[in-house]
Amino acid sequence: MAAAASSTTASGLQDQFLQLLVAQLQNQDPLNPVSDADFIGQLAQFNQLSSLQSLNANFSEMLKFQQLGQGSSLIGKTVAYTDASGAAKTGVVNRVLSDGTNISIQIGTDKVGLGSITGVS
Secondary structure, three states: OHHHHHHHHHHHHHHHHHHHHHHHHHOOOOOOOOOHHHHHHHHHHHHHHHHHHHHHHHHHHHHHHHHHHHHHOOOOOEEEEEOOOOOEEEEEEEEEEEOOOOEEEEEOOEEEEHHHEEEEO
């Protein structure tokens, strides 16, 4: 879900940048046009922005897979964790869950985020 929102935002920024670039070209002074160097610099910035957004999306996916691997390595192990009410609990990890954005583990009937785990034994 976050990747979809991120790509939607990235797409919107790219559209805005292109609209601004087209408006600049349409409204430039014919006797004093934008220099080639300025134009190439703007295109390079646009390409860099696009590349950074793609890299960010790839890192997000890699982090998700890393968290999934960490969660799956806990299956069958006893973990200490803090539940939603703030109480300290322990239990055996039954499975790993993903809602598309966040990875969590299931301990009995509790759904626990990886950040709530305080110990593993």
